[in-house]
Amino acid sequence: MAYMHIGKDFTPPDVPGKVTGRIKYAEDYTREGMVYARLLTSPIPHARVVDIDASEALAMEGVLGMLTADDVYPDGEPQSTGLKMLTNEPTLVGEPILAVAAVDEKTAETAISKISVTFERLPFVLDPLDSLQPGGADAYNGGNTFVFRQGFAVEKWSADQVASFRAGNEPTAEPQQTVAYGDLEAGFGESSYVYEGTFTNAGYPHHSMEPRSALAYWEDGKLYLHGGSQSLTAFADGIAGVIGVPKEDLVFVNAATGGGFGQRARAGSIPVYGVPAKLSQKINRPVMMRVTREEEFTIGGARQGLTGWIKVGFKPDGVMAACDLWIVSDNGGKGGGADAYSAADCISVLYQADAVRFRGTAIGTNTAHRGAQRGPGQNQIAPIISPILDVAADELGISRFDMRKINTPMTGDVGGPQRTPFTSAYMPEALELAAEQFGWDERQSRRRQTNGSKVIGLGIGQGYHNAGRSGMDGIVMMGPDGRLKIHNGVGNLGTYSYASTSRAAAEVLKMPWERVDIITGRTDLHLPITSPQDGSNSIFTNTRAFYGAAQDMLAKIKEIAANDLGGTADEYDISNERVHQIADESVGMTFAEVASRAIQLGGKYTGSADLPEELAEWTQISVSRLAGTGFMGVFHDSIHEGNPPGFTVSCIEIELDKETGKYEILDLINVAESGTIMHPKGMENQLVGGAVWGIGLSGYERHLYDPQNGMPASTGYWQSKVPTYLDTPVKIGTGWVDLPDPENPVGARGVGEPAQGSVSAALTAAITDALDGHIFGASPITADMIINHVAGTSEDSVPLAQNNFRG
Amino acid sequence: MVATSHDVMPDIELYQPADEATALDLAARLGNEGWLLSGGQDTYGWLKDRNKTPSAMIELTQIDAWRGVKEISNGVEIGATTTLTEIANDPLIKSRFGLLAKAASVVASPQIRNVGTLGGNLNQDARCWYYRRGLDCYRAGGNICYADSPEGLNREHALFGASRCVAVSPSDTAPALVALDATMVISSSNGQRTVPAQDYFVGPDRDIVNMTALNEGEILTAVQLPNAWANAEFYWEKVADRNVWDFALVSIAAVFKTSGSTIEDSRVACGAVECVPRRLESVESAIRGQQRSEAVASSAGEMATDGARPLNYNHFKVPLMQNLVKRAIRG
């Protein structure tokens, strides 16, 4: 398919601003009369605020006011897990309790230091298994778990059950959730190789580089909120409700966001934006709330830690016959996500096991707030399953790549406990491409080759995430100048998808890119609703919506031409910004002329009548504000069928030094299968960025909380070890399959999340390979763990500990 | 409970003396209220989080006499406010004292090395995360250690020389200077004194709140490297979680005088295993006069960790230290 824009590189409009520093993030804005807010956070992992004495602080010169949980929740705090704006019942160290506004930050901070808060200390817990112990502390005030739609509950195992799990055995307790398909027993019966073992994945913070600072002010009854979010209209739509302001009275300004990985896409993840909004309302001044790195650690979200047991069986030909998973999830201090279920789903998708059973229980701890992080669940199980596949392959005498090929999903297959068919699945092609690009077969001669204390390890990894939603809206406009304005509500978290998705609309109308304006960055430019920018979905979902909106405009263009020039609409076509008769190209109108006509005609041509019935409320507000001002194409997307997957395959070669536990990544490629590639450079960014973070997941990143007092050790970048330039290879190879998906008009699907999981999987597999098949059953695998394995030493770690070191 | 403050600089007096005498006079007058500032890389975190509250900073980088590398009668003198990048790139240091150039080149990150100074790196405070968090532990003048306890998170902490406090020496240049038999030049308004590098660093048994022998009012102004180990064969290795912007888990600095493959003499020091750079005199004695070989290296490695007392989570430092000593001697 020869496209004008799809599949070609371009410079997204925000790039010059980012390179020059002129683009504005939330903290870059100022407003006349602006004051500064600072947060007072809990020093205690689990407590109740008994008294707040702020008299000295409020009497200080330059201090304008204070906001407490009582102010923002006059009817009492919501009795559920989930982040609060402010709270009097902190369940983790660092949770915001109140905010103080002053003329400058120094005064605000000094005021904070003068506030005396009296706490009632409550028992705290840092490991789900400790909480499951009889007599173990409960992280929340209502219990240690929260059942969806039911409320808090207390879940306990017997001491023997906990001890047995810690000793490496299958948990025998009753799980909260069980999902299964196929005949597990038969599957294991048919298996000639069975692996069984426990594992842990460490949770760790999202650590978005830009913390969630925000500026808020009220003008003429409208709330203006400058913040950072992964999403734009999807976020604004939600935060209006959280703050309690009507959607039509909220303007959300967010031209660019410095990193978002699942916990700043939806309003429920950033309730703290309510703080400057309500404080501004209270003191009648614009309020800039700066969030520090340490506060971002606490309220910025973290991955769920998983403590699990896995049993996998393989038939003699390498087919995965059965997989049994039991996972205890660490829900942190404010409730978590559904990572464990997604982990099981991922195995079902990627390896098409004949039988899968998932049992899971989610328990709260007084640690960081947990929620979706890039590939939640899929990217935790990735580094666990890949070494197991390799060891199985070696045992069965099958090549490790063949092992993946034998079990691969393909178009026509179904995946997950719901047995959902893929919209398409070109994983076999991705595996071939990766093997060939990496030269996998040639490298096998180097496998486990030693050079002094160093040894070569090779690994393969695969990643998956569902990569598309539907049912969103699109709006395109054109004025008498004939320029196409694409009103794009997709957030700008640095993936450029706000621009890539716009390309679909330009493609439909064959607009030269320099004649296109992407209208985005603030919601008072009247933008349609989109899906939140999480879950790797934006490309698939919003391409559908913008393609549809452009199709609507195209149909109207042809209608107007036929109306004015004769004939029927289907006798017309477009080229070079003109609509003309197919039979006689000289008979036609320029787009500029059509647009002027549309404005004259009004009605449906300018969004004033005959709108799609199912437009979301947010879109309706935007459309009503645009109505009559220009030629409009507007569209509400239908719901697609099936599961549009995002797949990645990675190959890695490392040289591991057994004397120091350090390895060098000699070569790494990350290959994508995500339908038609919209924006090659954007895709390359995702694959390289995902690779860096996959190295982080498998090699470095973990939460650390002190069991004596609940203090977080990993609040800063020294203990939260994100990989650096010297930890990642100079060149990370990329590639993509680029075959179209039938459920998207240009064949595109997304791929953000799997790009991390496949590299994480490959790295762990390579480490296992270098160490002669030793499976750690953990992520991350750090240098000390490797040293201890080689030397036969060990630490005093508690087996299967969460939020602590592993031995 | 009174809230602790984080992340906003408080009011603080800044002095920027332009000459030595003024600086020394200020240091004497202000004493512990005058925070000595050069690159500031171990300063602003403390001050912004208000975990240390001096009333003034005395910036030392305007004083030319304390910056630069120069030849002296029997060696080289490095001004204490010379940046780590300058040291790593200095032709004299690179050619004659390659060990120090190498050590300086792996401190932290390039950005930090560009402003961070030798004096700052040597005088840097412990990195124990409890201490850095601002907790009132022994090192902060308190009466407890949070790291050395049955469940303390003490992975990066000491194997040797613990005396209630188990923080380690985090400096990369310090073990290199101990191995090079360097001398620290300390100035005050009362004059100058010199202290051998090995004696400059102080363990918690003798002083639990200070990492160095600097007294109130004193400033480390220069480091002298004698020619005794100039042009010697050297080995430097730093093992850290990350390859940049990280502190050593264990590091080793070694210099050798050899004839053929026989080691005539050596100096070997490890970083990050004790509150001070740990000079391995027993290893030096054991390998004196020996041929480099796997066997000699291995046995020296094992000897190097005699007396180690691992904590909860730093057992790995024992084999790691053994391996680094082995690698240094193996060549």
Add this chain to the structure above:
Amino acid sequence: MGEIVRYKRDVWGEEVILGVSWDLLYVVFMAIIVLLVAHAIVMAALAKKNLERPTAEGRKVVRHESVDRWFHWLMAASILALIFTGVSPILGLRIAWLDLHWMSGLLLTFLVVAHIIRASFWQDFKSMLLVPKDFGEPFDSSRKPGKYYFEQKGMHWAVTVVTLAVIVTGVLMFMQIDTPFWDRTNSMAEDQLGLVFLLHGLSTLALVALAATHIYFALRPEKIYYTRSMISGWMSEDELAANHDPGQWSPKEAD
């Protein structure tokens, strides 16, 4: 110089006691100097009027057995070692004081326990007991005490109380550090720990004052024969007759 107690924040930000304020060391030091110098001056003035001293010549009696003298001097040495090592870091002396400190403390504890047992079962416990009528003794020059006079008993019991306090708190602190016998535990909450440090510090200050006072009086010319008796074990019959009531204390003859 205003405060007695220092405070710190515990791990959760709550203000708790840290320990005694060591500014008080200087207060104690100054107080000792002032008071003892004043005493010496006054005594020097009075001494001109009182030249009568008993003689050391003649028959001798046993005042202190060998074991008790060993006990006293070892106890003195260990207390002085404890004070010196304990105060060194406060004064800024960079010596490795801790091991010497607890070793002296263990020695002292052993000696104290041994002394308590011996004094309770093998010696005349009543001779050291302080009863209400003893308080009149300094003001009644006609009264003669038994083996120990009022001020000696007072010093003994003051030192006893303070030494027991310093030992008990010292043992609690000893359990909070790594030793050759155990790895430390986290058995004490920080506010309790602070209280222990405070009591240990206060007892230390008291001990410094008492030790200085005791040494001063032990060196005074009119008391020096008591010091001699603690070294050599004997008093002369003349010294005995001049100061003690034979009905309350009749020691055996020395060899």
